[in-house]
Amino acid sequence: MQPVGSPAPSESRSDDLAAWGSVRDRLRERGLRWTPQRRALVAVLSQTRGHVTGADLVERCREQDPSTIPSTVYRTLDVLEELGIVRHGHGPDGREEYHVLPDAEHGHLHCRDCGAAWEITAEEGASIVATLEAARGFAVDLSHVTIVGRCRACR
Amino acid sequence: MQPVGSPAPSESRSDDLAAWGSVRDRLRERGLRWTPQRRALVAVLSQTRGHVTGADLVERCREQDPSTIPSTVYRTLDVLEELGIVRHGHGPDGREEYHVLPDAEHGHLHCRDCGAAWEITAEEGASIVATLEAARGFAVDLSHVTIVGRCRACR
DNA sequence: GTTTCTGCAAATCATTTGCACCTGA
DNA sequence: TCAGGTGCAAATGATTTGCAGAAAC
Numbered sequence: 001m002q003p004v005g006s007p008a009p010s011e012s013r014s015d016d017l018a019a020w021g022s023v024r025d026r027l028r029e030r031g032l033r034w035t036p037q038r039r040a041l042v043a044v045l046s047q048t049r050g051h052v053t054g055a056d057l058v059e060r061c062r063e064q065d066p067s068t069i070p071s072t073v074y075r076t077l078d079v080l081e082e083l084g085i086v087r088h089g090h091g092p093d094g095r096e097e098y099h100v101l102p103d104a105e106h107g108h109l110h111c112r113d114c115g116a117a118w119e120i121t122a123e124e125g126a127s128i129v130a131t132l133e134a135a136r137g138f139a140v141d142l143s144h145v146t147i148v149g150r151c152r153a154c155r
Numbered sequence: 156m157q158p159v160g161s162p163a164p165s166e167s168r169s170d171d172l173a174a175w176g177s178v179r180d181r182l183r184e185r186g187l188r189w190t191p192q193r194r195a196l197v198a199v200l201s202q203t204r205g206h207v208t209g210a211d212l213v214e215r216c217r218e219q220d221p222s223t224i225p226s227t228v229y230r231t232l233d234v235l236e237e238l239g240i241v242r243h244g245h246g247p248d249g250r251e252e253y254h255v256l257p258d259a260e261h262g263h264l265h266c267r268d269c270g271a272a273w274e275i276t277a278e279e280g281a282s283i284v285a286t287l288e289a290a291r292g293f294a295v296d297l298s299h300v301t302i303v304g305r306c307r308a309c310r
Numbered sequence: 311g312t313t314t315c316t317g318c319a320a321a322t323c324a325t326t327t328g329c330a331c332c333t334g335a
Numbered sequence: 336t337c338a339g340g341t342g343c344a345a346a347t348g349a350t351t352t353g354c355a356g357a358a359a360c
Contacts, residue, residue, distance in 0.1 A: 033359050131282040137307035144303040152292030
């Protein structure tokens with residue numbers, strides 16, 4: 001299993017270009033605009049796998065275009081979240097964290113020592129969900145779950 | 156099961172007075188001082204069950220003594236955490252959150268709708284720990300686990 | 311021509327830090 | 336005495352907001 005998110009280098013997602021291409025139309029369907037700034041953020045997101053903080057995204061956008069304004073990025077993230085294109089949760093440090101194109105609901109594992117992060121697989125997640133569902137009828141929102149601990153390598 | 160923390164009214168913990176009384180000595184053993192400000196925070200903590208944010212504690216201290224200074228509270232919390240008297244994690248909103256006198260390592264459940272919070276029981280926690288341990292050798296730090304979802308009542 | 315954005319600057323807000331003065335042991 | 340603490344004020348740093356002008360459709 002590969003770590004995801006900031007500790008690991010981002011990988012391109014050319015296989016998802018079709019999905020990203022539809023963003024423009026999805027915006028328009030709702031009477032929203034397809035602006036250069038939004039295009040830029042979507043371009044950055046399309047190169048991103050796993051999860052990133054808002055500040056990360058601001059920085060990556062700024063690498064492409066130094067004139068990027070943070071508030072625009074955050075506002076665009078809000079819009080993209082409404083479209084279901086990103087989703088936000090919280091990292092182990094309590095920092096806001098966005099994850100991209102949630103193919104499936106998943107939580108995150110975060111190693112306290114090396115800082116690497118992994119996605120919790122569907123099976124692992126199912127076990128957690130089932131436990132709390134059975135014990136007290138609690139409906140877990142897996143996409144907000146972040147579990148901290150130490151990974152195999154660091155133990 | 157009763158909700159814990161801010162959404163529920165705090166209950167006194169007179170049964171733990173002995174444990175709180177030892178704080179003074181525990182500080183002195185390390186060459187640290189027992190000051191009025193620390194006494195005040197410990198008094199507030201002894202009236203607290205479950206988890207609270209740092210800002211909450213500052214406010215509660217200020218109710219007792221309006222001259223309370225936030226930085227002193229935070230610094231004292233750091234010290235108390237080193238003594239193992241409180242422990243900090245993060246709430247579903249990413250806010251710093253302290254929990255008090257962790258009798259046992261436990262995580263938290265947080266209802267997205269009503270905002271109530273519960274402790275994850277030892278058995279439930281064990282199930283989660285075991286799942287991730289078996290699947291990938293990951294050592295979960297239960298005290299940092301906060302799971303968001305919807306409680307039975309809100310579904 | 312509207313309605314939605316953007317840029318900018320200023321505001322939040324919990325938490326942290328630097329530093330000179332105070333105080334508990 | 337003197338290391339450890341406190342008060343105060345200013346710094347942080349991510350995220351948000353108000354608003355006037357700019358751009359998309």
